Amino acid sequence: MARLLVVEDDDTIGRALRSSLAVYGHDVVWCTAGREALEAGRDGRFDLVLLDLGLPDVDGLDVCRDLRLTQPDTVLVMLTARDAEMDVIIGLEAGADDYLTKPVGLAELHARIHAHLRRVETTQRPDPEDDAAGSTTVLGDLVLDLAGRRVLAAGTELPLRAKEFELFARLAAQPATAVSRETLMSEVWDEHWFRSTKTLDVHIAALRRHLADLPAGTALPRITTLRGHGYRLDPPEAE
Known part of the structure; x- marks a missing residue:
C-alpha cells in the first residue's frame, strides 16, 4: 500500500x-x-x-x-x-x-x-546479486552507484531527482550506444506512454545542467542528442 x-x-x-x-x-x-x-x-x-x-x-x-x-x-x-x-x-x-x-x-x-x-x-528494492552483476559504473571522473542510487563526480554527489537518476542510469547502462526516445519513455516513465515526450527533453536538460555545474577539467561523459531518434551517453574518451 x-x-x-x-x-x-x-x-x-x-x-x-x-x-x-x-x-x-x-x-x-x-x-x-x-x-x-x-x-x-x-x-x-x-x-x-x-x-x-x-x-x-x-x-x-x-x-x-x-x-x-x-x-x-x-x-x-x-x-x-x-x-x-x-x-x-x-x-x-x-x-x-x-x-x-x-x-x-x-x-x-x-x-x-x-x-x-x-x-x-x-x-x-535491494538486489542480492548487485555485487556479482556490478552495481557501479565508472565514466571518467564520474561514478554511478546503482545500489546507493547516487552519482558522484570527484567525490561530490550530484543532486539528482529520482527520475533524473533513473534516466541517467538507463543511458549509462549502454554508454556510446544510441537509445531511442520511445525506449527511454517506456523504461524510465511508462511502457504505455502516448502523450508528449517533452518531459524527456526537460529531464535531459536538467542532467546537462548538473554536469555543466561541475568544476572545469573534470572528465565527464556527454549526453549527445540524436535528432529524430533519441540520445547517447558518450564516455569522456569519446569526446
Whole structure:
C-alpha cells in the first residue's frame, strides 16, 4: 500500500480521487489548498503526490518546488487544466516527474500512478546479486552507484531527482550506444506512454545542467542528442 497526497481544491474531483485511489488500497491524504499541502509534506513522507496547479492560496508551481525540497524521493505528478506546451515545460522544470492535463480518465490515471509506484519499488528494492552483476559504473571522473542510487563526480554527489537518476542510469547502462526516445519513455516513465515526450527533453536538460555545474577539467561523459531518434551517453574518451 502506498501513501499518496492529493492536492485538489475542487470538492467533486477531490472526493472522486480520494475514493477511487482508496479502492486500490492506497492511504490517501487529501488537501484542498497549497499551504495545507505544504504542511502535510513537512509532517510526513509520501510515495506519490498528485498536484493541481490552480489552488486558491498558493500557486501550484510554488507548492511543487517546496514539496520537491521536503520530499526529494517522492514522485510528483501534476494534474491540471493548463495544457499549453510552455505550461508543461515550466511544470516539469519546477520539479514534477509527470504532467497530466484534465480531463483524464480514472483508468489512465490509475495506470500511470501504478507504473510510477512499481518503478520506484523496483529501483529501490535491494538486489542480492548487485555485487556479482556490478552495481557501479565508472565514466571518467564520474561514478554511478546503482545500489546507493547516487552519482558522484570527484567525490561530490550530484543532486539528482529520482527520475533524473533513473534516466541517467538507463543511458549509462549502454554508454556510446544510441537509445531511442520511445525506449527511454517506456523504461524510465511508462511502457504505455502516448502523450508528449517533452518531459524527456526537460529531464535531459536538467542532467546537462548538473554536469555543466561541475568544476572545469573534470572528465565527464556527454549526453549527445540524436535528432529524430533519441540520445547517447558518450564516455569522456569519446569526446
